[in-house]
Amino acid sequence: MAEDQLSTFVSLCRRRGFLFGGSELYGGLSSIWDYGPLGAKMKKRIKDIWWDEYVEKREDIVGLDSSIIMHEDVFRASGHLEGFNDVLVDCPKCKRRFRIDKIEKFGTNLYRCPDCKTEIDTRQQKPRTFNLMFKTNMSAIEETPVYGYLRPETAQGIFVNFMNVLNTTHKKIPFGIAQIGKAFRNEVTTGSFIFRMKEFEQMEIEYFVRPEEAMSAYEHWVKNRLQFYLEHMGIEESNLRLREHGPDELAHYAKACTDIEFRFPFGWSELEGVAHRADFDLREHGRVSKKDLSYFDSVKEERFVPNVIEPSSGVDRTFFAVLCNAYRKEEVKGRPRVYLKLKDTLAPFRAAVFPLLKKEPQLVELAKNIFYDIKKSMPAVYDDTASIGKLYRRQDEIGTPFCITVDMESLSDRKVTVRDRDSMAQERVEIDRVEEYLSERRK
């Protein structure tokens, strides 16, 4: 999708009920979004496919669902309390606030406001360090607060439960723990639709391996996760690329990291990071908690702290990428047509059923019967609230692969018109064969 299409695309997402602004009835909260009826459906499909692929299908990965609010010491050990900061500076003129690493610098102490272009002298405008974690008082008394933190990543819930999982599942290394859940970061940079949000959702795996097998496991996971987007999310190869972090970009403890990038309307950006985190997480949690988080290999009779490979995917970014990738705008007989070329496993509905004429009770009845029948085996929608042309456009815009129209002839020949979303080709299909027809034409 081209950058100039982004605003049309965002308005489609709002108009069709994929996304609404968070608390927008009250003016909204910046960088917080709600998933509407279609968005909620599609987001759930994405999460279910991931969970099925990694937790249900594999024997070497187990699931977890840990809490959002966590103990302060968790983030002392993880380094978030100390180091998860942005450095911010205020423009003296327009008073807007910016991340100092994101704005233009010239000279030793001078920056330029990206909005009003005023010079910002950091000897006058002192930059301030700001922790990105949301904290909340868990004590019942305001004056003696005891802070809990909203996790900034689901990963920490996995690390602190490593021993619990090991002891209860009898898993042997290599094995992984997978989790889907909300995470929170008080990002100042707002923007780019749902790309960077204060409240977002992650799908993370921590895969524990022997140190000497970590590098090959890392390489395996980069490939595996790239394949996931191609195969299960239907993202085109030309819209994905791998970008390995250079030595200057890597966290001090990380041995390697590769971003899986998607070609967003505003440029190539991270969809997922696959990181080789060595033994940093378990070692630090072991050190701070004073518990032994090492693993005993009973075959090799050897004790060690496992290395960890972390494929960390953003649910919202995947959702965004899937929609961008599917977005098509073309001209049909001099008029614009917009449709979403979604995989049918991801589309909110696999089929839509309409009566050609709403005022004909026989048509409505037959259309509803077909709808109820189809609905038993796939997500489907019935609609008769507009003209047929409008109904087609509606379904195109939400990516429904097939529309089934019942007309007067259907009453006698027991056939319906099935229209293909992508080619717009229409075919008469016997009512009894519709389901079979659709299942032969998976998208």
Place this chain on the structure above:
Amino acid sequence: MAEDQLSTFVSLCRRRGFLFGGSELYGGLSSIWDYGPLGAKMKKRIKDIWWDEYVEKREDIVGLDSSIIMHEDVFRASGHLEGFNDVLVDCPKCKRRFRIDKIEKFGTNLYRCPDCKTEIDTRQQKPRTFNLMFKTNMSAIEETPVYGYLRPETAQGIFVNFMNVLNTTHKKIPFGIAQIGKAFRNEVTTGSFIFRMKEFEQMEIEYFVRPEEAMSAYEHWVKNRLQFYLEHMGIEESNLRLREHGPDELAHYAKACTDIEFRFPFGWSELEGVAHRADFDLREHGRVSKKDLSYFDSVKEERFVPNVIEPSSGVDRTFFAVLCNAYRKEEVKGRPRVYLKLKDTLAPFRAAVFPLLKKEPQLVELAKNIFYDIKKSMPAVYDDTASIGKLYRRQDEIGTPFCITVDMESLSDRKVTVRDRDSMAQERVEIDRVEEYLSERRK
């Protein structure tokens, strides 16, 4: 389950990986729990069944997935900011803090500490009002905070999106909006395992109706939701009851409310509340936001603020109830046997496969092949990390309906032993017929 079995039950939940204490590596956070590998699976099954039943199968209900952090004005309108309070008092001697409405009172100003039995005189020990919502600073600057609130119920996300949903889905009243998600309450009362948690998950429907149809819709929903627990959660009728709120118990705006109660180990307690909230929510949000949240009925040419029926279920309480309901302890040949009589749609695994002897490569190979085969059509687990008796006990304790054991004879007669969780009956079944055998014996 009897009350004295609760601690054994909790230890089973921990030992088998259903639940772990939140942040317990660091001493834990009170009333916060993590779902372990089996708990995460079963919790997801509960949510999926609910979502499927209400969002995917029905045409009159759509889904939503709104944010956890919401605008302060949302809770100004809902009344939570003003009225969602506990009144707390401290014991002067043991310093513990209690909800004043939960402890013994005698005389005009005197209470008794439930722990150390000291008298608490509220003329000296001033009770304090304490809001149950967690708030967090969303501004980047500590000194000029802008508070967002972690929603204390998912319902508010539905109300503030009422118009968004109406405008994008073209739904006509009656229709509902359904949502599953986390909610947060800074409860001082701790305890009773996962019954009352600071971080919990809800499955809520707001069903919008014409005022004159509200009472019959309310009655319908009470029955519908009771049936859900019986039919889909497998809870026995004798463990469920309806309790209608008396006039003194009802919120001032509510017309009626019925709790669906479950017989928890500590007594009958709320599993779900089904409330007739009249037009309170939409009216108040309309008033505070100064937006028109009324509905226009185009057939009757009439404008009105819809009434709402709210079936509000706790995911964690349902999870807890399902486990309690399934918990069985019996004596077999003089030894105790514990098993979970779970519905097979809820059990973490539908079948387990073992080789009788781990040291026989042929048995292991055959067992694994059977396992991989079965796993294509149902959640299954392979285990060879203990003796057969221990493996049976393990699967009993996690509610796996069937265990399949491969022995030396299996190599020649191509049959395996299938053991039934509930009756412990064992039957030789042809390997090729195992799947069919299991599907004929749904639990």
